[in-house]
Amino acid sequence: MSAPEIVLTGLRKRYGATLALDGMSFTVRPGVVTGFVGPNGAGKSTTMRVVLGLDAVDEGTALVGGKPYRSLRCPLNHVGALLDAAALHPSRTGRNHLLWLAYSQGLAARRVDQVIEQVGLTSAARRKAGGYSLGMRQRLGIAAALLGDPPIVMLDEPFNGMDPDGIIWMRGFLRSLAAQGRAVLVSSHLMSEVQDTADHLVVVGRGKAIADAGVNDLIAATSSGRVALRTTAGPHAMAVLAHAGATVVATGSDTITVSGLPADRIVTLLNRSVVPFSEVSAHRATLEDVYLELTRDAVEFRAATPTEVTR
Amino acid sequence: MTAVTTAHPAGRRTTRDGFRQVLHAEWTKFRTVLGWVAGMGVATLLVVLVALLAGVSSDQKGSPPVPIGPGGEAVTDTCYFVHQPLAGDGSVTVAVSALDSSIPQGLGDLRPGVVPWAKAGLIVKESTRQGSPYAAIMITGGHGVRMQDNYVNDRAGLRGPVSAASVRWLRLDRSGDTITGYAGTDGTNWAEVGTARLSGLGSSVQVGLFVASPQVVDGMGTTGSVSTAAFGDLRLHGGWTGGEWTGELLGDHSPSFAGFPGNGSGSFTQSGGRFTVTGAGDIAPAVRETLPTGGTLNDILTTGTFAALIAVIVVGALFITTEYRKNLIHVTLAASPRRGRVLLAKAIVLGAVAFVAGLVGAVLAVPLGARLARANGVFIFPVTPWTEMRVALGTGALLATASILALCIGAIVRDSAAAVTSVIGAVVLPYLLIANPFMPASVANWLTRVTPVAAFAVQQTLVQYPQVASHYTPYQGYYPLVPWVGLAVLAGYAVAGLAVAAVVLHRRDA
Known part of the structure; x- marks a missing residue:
């Protein structure tokens, strides 16, 4: 097998009137956790189904280690995936679920017990999966993804339904998988879930990748040095700062976000115009901001945003 | 990188023949759902219980002995x-x-x-x-x-x-x-x-x-x-x-x-x-109409087999439709991307289990039911050991084929209720029609030639004689097709179902 990575090139997929994928292209590299974020309906799950050969694309190629998934002999030894933690037969035990999967790849039962221990499911493994909590199902799904000890791991919304302990465990777990040299692709519709885990981000909207970069590069690119200002004289302050060339947004009854001017310049301007203010703080963009910025056009139903005042 | 690609876990057993792995997986799936195993057990039980019921409820005590010819026939x-x-x-x-x-x-x-x-x-x-x-x-x-x-x-x-x-x-x-x-x-x-x-x-x-x-x-x-x-x-x-x-x-x-x-x-x-x-x-x-007091293996088995058929059809359809309902099919097809093999493996596992269920049912039901019926004075049309074996094997094959047909319809329609109703409908409806004594022979014979109930011919033990005028209808225990040809009609439906299911499984998104 060549380099353990996923390479997607120009994927297009139409379901009836809906264009689910519209030129989706990106690469998932080994040794890092790649966050795959975007609003619901942006094409994340479809992309993952295409990678696994479950859905056929109208155009483009999806290669796993240089080969189409459907040509792999024991695919779970190449790619471990968790698409839907609820994809279980409720009256089959967790262990038996892993057992048939293991047998399908020519793996022995003792590998099943190893992964059960690895995800911390030993005590529940011989109970019916129908009685599992969502968090337990997620762990069982992770165990299934690890069965073949694959160099590529792909998880769709793994944080869904996890309690805080589970989320912390999951983050550490994903980092350790990447540290072992595996290519890890983790999707989420919430940036906050992946921001502390991912090294690399692929942001998707309307069926294509709209950003594909390292986390730090993304923040640096979007961060335009905003400043948060708390003042009781909002309109006065906005007028002064806008006049000086800044973009000013009222974000609350007594809070204003200023961009385009550094914090010390703002303090000088406000003091000169005798505008009272109680707090000025430099604001470095978070991934959440980056995400919102990038996906603004891609979100199909968007909440009303604060009014923006520019000169 | 090498650390990952070469450090395979202990216990990997790579077999050359990938199909055996798929078969092993599907068998494991089947045996680990209690409901499905129980459903097949119920099928066996129904065959046996209805036979016992048929044996117990018959009463021909005191009827004179039936003459037996030099060849052993009535x-x-x-x-x-x-x-x-x-x-x-x-x-x-x-x-x-x-x-x-x-x-x-x-x-x-x-x-x-x-x-x-x-x-x-x-x-x-x-x-x-x-x-x-x-x-x-x-x-x-x-x-x-x-x-x-x-x-x-x-x-x-x-x-x-x-x-x-x-x-x-x-x-x-x-x-x-x-x-x-x-x-x-x-x-x-x-x-x-x-x-x-x-x-x-x-x-x-x-x-x-x-x-x-x-x-x-x-x-x-x-x-x-x-x-x-x-x-x-x-x-x-x-x-x-x-x-x-x-x-x-x-x-x-x-x-x-x-x-x-x-x-x-x-x-x-x-x-x-x-x-x-x-x-x-x-x-x-002697034919059925000249010896109305006589019983056949058909009488002992067919009603129970019909009930068992419903059980194996339900299990057969659920074996794949549950995977669709739970999205488990994604896991299955991601693990075994060669979809035709998955379908075939499912068919083999299901067919084998249903076959055993039917065979065991018939092997128990025939002697038990016949013994009870004879104790109640019923004359059972004599059969050769080969015929008895054919009836038992055929009962197993009948259940196996019907369950595979249900599996295929399940794979095509991807819905439990739709699959179960359509396959049961295709079997029950013609069965009810042929079980009606007032159904004209031409209609009943046509139904038992072209519909899935043709397969019940595999349980017939009576022989039609051109030199004896009688109503040779399925209701009387006479089928227009010889046993294995009747079964082949149902098998034809199952093979067609397999082919269509394989094509749609291959072409459709999972």
Whole structure:
């Protein structure tokens, strides 16, 4: 097998009137956790189904280690995936679920017990999966993804339904998988879930990748040095700062976000115009901001945003 | 990177043949869902329980014994017999100048009618015991001259009906165990019709004239008949020398004889060489309508098999539709991207389990049900061990094929309720129609040729005889197709289902 990575090139997929994928292209590299974020309906799950050969694309190629998934002999030894933690037969035990999967790849039962221990499911493994909590199902799904000890791991919304302990465990777990040299692709519709885990981000909207970069590069690119200002004289302050060339947004009854001017310049301007203010703080963009910025056009139903005042 | 790609976990067992892995996985899936295993167990249980019920609920206590022919088959052995014992080899000849039959029209009102298999002629019979070996040459009501022996064998001779203007001469020769029948139109020129070997014939046999008049098919039912024949020039030749002729109705109280219509009775009158003989009944293999008290393996098994069929259809459909309902199919097809193999593996696992369920059910049900039925006085139409084995194997194959068909429909429609209803509908509906005694034979036979219920033919144990007029319908236990061909009809549906399912599984997004 060549380099353990996923390479997607120009994927297009139409379901009836809906264009689910519209030129989706990106690469998932080994040794890092790649966050795959975007609003619901942006094409994340479809992309993952295409990678696994479950859905056929109208155009483009999806290669796993240089080969189409459907040509792999024991695919779970190449790619471990968790698409839907609820994809279980409720009256089959967790262990038996892993057992048939293991047998399908020519793996022995003792590998099943190893992964059960690895995800911390030993005590529940011989109970019916129908009685599992969502968090337990997620762990069982992770165990299934690890069965073949694959160099590529792909998880769709793994944080869904996890309690805080589970989320912390999951983050550490994903980092350790990447540290072992595996290519890890983790999707989420919430940036906050992946921001502390991912090294690399692929942001998707309307069926294509709209950003594909390292986390730090993304923040640096979007961060335009905003400043948060708390003042009781909002309109006065906005007028002064806008006049000086800044973009000013009222974000609350007594809070204003200023961009385009550094914090010390703002303090000088406000003091000169005798505008009272109680707090000025430099604001470095978070991934959440980056995400919102990038996906603004891609979100199909968007909440009303604060009014923006520019000169 | 190398650390990941080479550090495979302990316990990897890579087999060359990927299909065995898929098979192993599907078998594991099947056996780890209690409901499916239980469903197959229920199928076995239904076959056995319904058989026991059939055995317990039947009651034919006190019915007279059913005559059994030399070949082991149930026979009807009733006729009016004018006979005398004759020893050694010899020959007998007679001229038949009339054979007239009557059929009841309404209550007790006998009217002349055509009874195609009314028989009048010469017979050599080992004894007057019911079911004893015989050979006979006869003129029939609608099938010309026939040579018949030992109930099941039948050969055609001179064609055309008999009348005063068209007299038929009949002749039987005995030479040891060999009986040869001849026919002619003048009493001088003889054409051989056939030869019969009757093993174990003693030196002394009963020889004479007989008249039989079997039931005739009358609309949806059958009705008895009575026939009278006029014989002349009855002569013994060769080593046989004549004595007194005695007449009697053979098999008067046989369960396969419904009695004389219209309160009639058998008789004969003799004046010189002229005889007028009136008889009823038949010397022939017993069929369902002539032996209504008889039971078959079909009766013991079919209802239970039908119930079991519903169980295996449900399990068969759920084996794949549950995966669709739970999105588990994504996991399955991601693990085994060669989808046709997954379908095939599922079909093999399901078919094997359903086959065992049916086989075990039949192997237990047949002897238990038959024993109970016999204890209640029911006569079970005898079958050979091979037939019994075919019925048991066929029952397993029937359940296996039906469950595979359900699996395929499940794979195509991807919905449990739709798959179960459509397959059960395809089996239940025609079954209910053929189980209706008032269904015309043509419709019932058509249904059992083209619909999945054709496969029930694999459980039939009764044989149709062209020389016995009867309603040979599925309701009576007679299927238009031979057992394995009937099963092949269902298998055809299953194979077509597999092909369509494989194509759509391959083409559609999972």
